Amino acid sequence: MPRQGHRPVAVVSFAQADNVRRELRRNEVETLMPVFAEVFSNIGITKDDVGFICxxxxxxxxxxxxxxVSALDAIGVWPPRTESHVEMDGAWALYEAWVRLQEGDIDAALVYGFGKSSMSDLSKVLALQLDPYVLAPLWPxxxxxxxxxxxxxxxxxKATERDFAEVAARSRKAALSNPKAQVAYDRNVAELMGEDYVVSPLRTHTLPPITDGAAxxxxxxxxxxxxxxxxxxxxxxxxxRVETHSLGARDLTASASTTKAAEVAGVNDGTVEVAELHAPFAPQELIVAAALGLGDDVLVNPSGGALAANPIMSAGLIRIGEAASRxxxxSAGRVVAHATSGPALQQNLVAVLEGV
Amino acid sequence: MTSGDQRGPSDERGPVTTLATPIRLDYVFSAGIAQSRNLRGLAEGKFVGQRCGVCHKVYVPSRGSCPVDGVATDDVVELANTGTVTTYCVVNVPFAGQSIEIPYICAMVLLDGADISFMGLIQEIPTDEVRMGLRVEAVWVDPEDLGPTMASVKYFRPTGDPDADYETYKDYT
Incomplete structure (x- = not known):
């Protein structure tokens, strides 16, 4: 049960849109509507049963x-109610809702994330989250x-290129049993190692797909x-926890913010059975798993993780939803969910979820 | 600071106060299913909205959802070419990119049968005679110039009918 002083709050329903490379027909509102319908109908409630939306x-x-603001049309916020938004992955919206629920005056909240990566050039859009003075003008x-x-x-x-391929092979194979996966296959490590570099040392299999989605x-x-x-x-x-903006000022092979968040969340205060890690690039899974202190017996990313589908702004929230679903x-009693934001694992969120 | 330090106030050139970092992003926009119906209607010289099955309000254009009830507005409705001015303003200030001679009227128009107003120009009437309740009709561009854009509507002009009773549009002002 929750730590002393915290009001107990639980994930009780989760839904996600189909993860697709390019959603040409539906706008964001039309993508979100069936997701809300599912997340409410899963537990037999309506929009009127939640006191906060983030x-x-x-x-x-x-x-x-x-x-x-226009995305709220997909919920129907009448009569008016308290609503908030973060310019971050929906996992941080969940954090805000968790804090809001601690106040005790409302009992339920709706959290969501959405984004269509296909409408713009993601390689340019994501460059703009870098330092605007010395890094972003270089458009990395x-x-x-x-x-x-x-x-x-x-x-x-700390790792080999073979380790990267092993992460990708395991994740894509796990994704075969995830009906929402965008990329899933059963290919051996040797075959993946034969792929060309996209940007050395990253081969195609280490990259996430580009995804339109919502959760x-x-x-x-x-x-x-x-x-x-x-x-x-x-x-x-x-x-x-968050680390410095400057890529050159931190150890890119470790994730101090993940380690700190894991300590505060109490990851290793008990046995971890399943971990859903938000590591868009295969090498990042190795960094996050080490930062969390996960043992070899932990089942990592049974959903396939962000390598199976990477809808920007909801891929982190989906990790929480997938972990909660276990x-x-x-199928599990104690799980860990992780979400990341910013370039090269700059900011990290860690949650521990348990059944009783 | 020492004389060799190039930081801050000791640098006789003063601080760097401006940095130009040009940014350009291109988008391929998806209008969505509902708004595409509206845009295709404009290309045919007609207003197409959608009705909510719960509250029966008609939205034009619709984003695909009723913002009150949060349900899909799947019932497609073709609306009249006529409507009522619910509020307006007289634009007297020139600004960059202005394409119409000032003064001109910018108004909110509630189409007959619709439950939401949208913005339009009012012309063919002296600016000091425009009023709330004025009955207007859409004037479209020439058929060969019609396209999936609000620019297909040139402007609205008075129909000459008596003004609408305030009670008929008071919920939309």
């Missing part, structure tokens, strides 16, 4: 100002930034969680 998205993907694309990080890992002797979670507190879900996924620890379906 979303994660970015206008840089939508190409228009205040796109999160995200694959090149990830390659710098992967090269650091190799040069430090939503309902959080419920106290008795309300048991009322709505047979087996709520209680958030027994959650924390997030609790809700009874």
């Amino acid at each position: 979303s994660g998205s970015t206008d840089y993907l939508a190409g228009g100002p205040f796109s999160f 694309d995200p694959v090149s930034v990830a390659a710098l990080q992967a090269r650091s890992l190799l040069d430090a002797g 939503a979670i309902v959080l419920a507190a106290g008795d309300k969680a048991f009322e709505w879900a047979e087996r709520p996924a209680w958030i027994t620890g959650i924390d997030h 609790i809700m379906d009874g």
Whole structure:
């Protein structure tokens, strides 16, 4: 159960859109509507049962100002209610909703993230999250930034290119059993190692797909969680930490922010059965797993992780939803979810979820 | 600071105060299913909206969802070419990129049968005679110039009918 002083809050429902390379027909509202319908109908509630709404998205993907406001049309916010937004992955919207639920005056919140990566050139959009004075004007694309990080890992002797391929092979194979996966295959490591470099030392298999998608979670507190879900996924620890903007000023082969967040969330206060890690590039999974202190017996990314589908602004929230689903379906008792934001694992969120 | 230090106030050139970093992003916009219906209607010289099955309000253009009930507005409705001015302003200030001679009227028009107003120009009437409740009709561009854009509507002009009763549009002002 939650740590002393925290109001118990649980994930009680999770839904995600189909993850596709390019959603040409539907706009964001039309993509979100069926996701909300599913996340509510899963537990037999309506929009009127949640007292707070928080979303994660970015206008840089939508190409228009205040796109999160028009996305509210997909919920129907009448009568008016409290709503908030973070220009971050929906995982951070979930954090805000968790904090909001601690106040005790409302019992449930809707959290969601959405984004259509296909409408813009993601390699340019993501360059704009870098330092605006000395880095962004150079337009470093995200694959090149990830390659710098992967090269650091190799040069430090912390990993090999074969390790990267093993992450990709395992993730894509796991993705075969995920109906929402965009990229799934059963290919051996030797075959993957034969691929050409996209940006050395990254081969095609180490890269995430480009994905249009959306996801939503309902959080419920106290008795309300048991009322709505047979087996709520209680958030027994959650924390997030950020590191410096400057890529040159931090150790890219480690993730101090993940380690700190994991300590505060209490990751290693008990046995971890399953971990859903938000590592868009295969080498990053090695860094995050080490930073969390996960043992070899932990089942990592049974969903395939962000290598199976990487909808910007909801891929982190989906990790929480997938981890919570392992609790809700009874297949695990204690799981860890991780989300990342910013270039090269700059900011990290860690949550521990447990059944009772 | 020592004389060799190039930082801050000791540098006789003063601080760097401006940095130009040009940014350009291109987008391939998806209008969506509902708004595409509206845009195709404009290309045919007609207003196409969508009705909510719960509250029965008609939105034009629709984003695909009723913002009150959060359900899909799947019922497609073709609307009249006539409507009512619910509010307006007289533009007297020139600005960069202005394409119409000032003064001109910018108004919110509630199409007959619609439950949401949208912005349009009012012409063929002296600016000091425009009023709330004025009955107007859309004037479209020539058929060969019609396209999937609001620019297909040149402007609205008075129909000459008596003004609408305030009660008929008070919920939309």
